[in-house]
Amino acid sequence: MSISKETAIDIALAYREIETAEGLLADINKAVERREVPDVRDAFGRLQGGFQLGVPTSDTSRTLFNVPWNLARPIIEAHIAAKKSLVGALNEKARVEIDQPA
Known part of the structure; x- marks a missing residue:
């Protein structure tokens, strides 16, 4: 048997997040x-x-700009830990x- 496409995509996206965050x-x-x-650098x-945290969606966007890098580190570390847990x-x-049988 094989895993579902959804599960495979979810695993790949979680690994990509980990790789990006670790870099x-x-x-x-x-x-x-x-x-x-x-x-x-930005696009x-x-x-x-500094770091940006936000939800950029239309008129209800909420973004924090120039979050100091020393605050970004624990946030990124927590994000990595959460994604590694998700991969598990x-x-x-x-x-x-x-x-599961077919």
Whole structure:
């Protein structure tokens, strides 16, 4: 048997989030250790002085700008931990799907 397309997509997206967050965290940690501003740029190539947190949807968007990098680190670490936990749960779901008869 095989796992469902939905489960496979969910696993892939969780791994992508982990990979992206770990890369960002590594960049932030390196810069902070050197007492530099992390070289994190927006889509237009502009250097960002802090982290953005938000829900960008139409007229009800809520965004916090320039959240200090030292506050971003625990948020990113918690996000990584949550996604790793999700991967574990999805792996169990995949095992159940594989064991189900067709």
